[in-house]
Amino acid sequence: MSTLTVENVTKTYGDVTALEDVSFEIEDEFVVLLGESGAGKSTLLRCINGLTEPTTGTVTLDGEPLAGSRPSVGMIFQQHNLVEGVSAYLNALTGSLERTSLLESIFQWHDRADKRRALEALETVGLLDEAHQRVSQMSGGQQQRVGIARALVQDPSLVLADEPVASLDPGSAEDVMGYLKKAATVHEVTALVSLHQVNIAAHFGERFIGLRDGQLLFDVQQGELTPALIDELYGDVETVGLAEYLARDSDEPPTQQRRRVEA
Numbered sequence: 001m002s003t004l005t006v007e008n009v010t011k012t013y014g015d016v017t018a019l020e021d022v023s024f025e026i027e028d029e030f031v032v033l034l035g036e037s038g039a040g041k042s043t044l045l046r047c048i049n050g051l052t053e054p055t056t057g058t059v060t061l062d063g064e065p066l067a068g069s070r071p072s073v074g075m076i077f078q079q080h081n082l083v084e085g086v087s088a089y090l091n092a093l094t095g096s097l098e099r100t101s102l103l104e105s106i107f108q109w110h111d112r113a114d115k116r117r118a119l120e121a122l123e124t125v126g127l128l129d130e131a132h133q134r135v136s137q138m139s140g141g142q143q144q145r146v147g148i149a150r151a152l153v154q155d156p157s158l159v160l161a162d163e164p165v166a167s168l169d170p171g172s173a174e175d176v177m178g179y180l181k182k183a184a185t186v187h188e189v190t191a192l193v194s195l196h197q198v199n200i201a202a203h204f205g206e207r208f209i210g211l212r213d214g215q216l217l218f219d220v221q222q223g224e225l226t227p228a229l230i231d232e233l234y235g236d237v238e239t240v241g242l243a244e245y246l247a248r249d250s251d252e253p254p255t256q257q258r259r260r261v262e263a
Ligand SMILES: Nc1ncnc2c1ncn2[C@@H]1O[C@H](COP(=O)(O)OP(=O)(O)OP(=O)(O)O)[C@@H](O)[C@H]1O
Pocket: 013, 016, 017, 018, 035, 036, 037, 038, 039, 040, 041, 042, 043, 044
């Protein structure tokens, strides 16, 4: 059980207010962060994982300030930042680097527990049979699953993902999100995932936090995400099939993403 608490976080860059007085608490949930480009999603995730400091406000995990190198926070990026020339297994194993000295890692002296954890993580994301395949020979979706495995090997209590499926086709995006959700469930980690594909978000999210112009517009549970809220978040865009999906008139997640409403 891990609780992430974001309290009154404001972040400014010169004249730009990227986040304004954002507060919420997450405990053992799979939470999706929604918002238009520039709404502040990346800034919020960066404030949580320590890549940037809030101008004011605090971020704590289980009551402790999130400081230092934060091995308790696993991060998954849109670009997976994998070492392409080596195997999925070795990439997953680098997730244990926080616990391994530089010398140990250079000589790949990982202990057996790390090695087992890497294989277990690859199994969680359905890549055990491909463990020794080079990442450069894998599809974008498979590479992103290796990125998820690497985050799991870190043994985090919180996983943050910044647009993890933005560069994938809709089928692969669904696939990767399915594995990410499974990983969070199996490893009992709290997850905060930013997405711009509303339909995928609606399919996988247990709770939804909407940011607009750096402010928290809504914080709702599954079943409370309505087309009206989405309209408020995105303004001039329409989501094809989303209304039917949210109303559960259709079991099929909408395949098309948002489209601009013609003027
Ligand atoms: N390092 C920075 N310096 C100056 N301004 C920044 C910096 N990082 C972000 N911003 C600004 O802060 C605001 C929020 O940006 P952020 O990247 O957090 O939004 P986002 O919702 O993640 O958008 P996207 O989906 O396009 O990544 C934007 O106006 C952006 O231009």
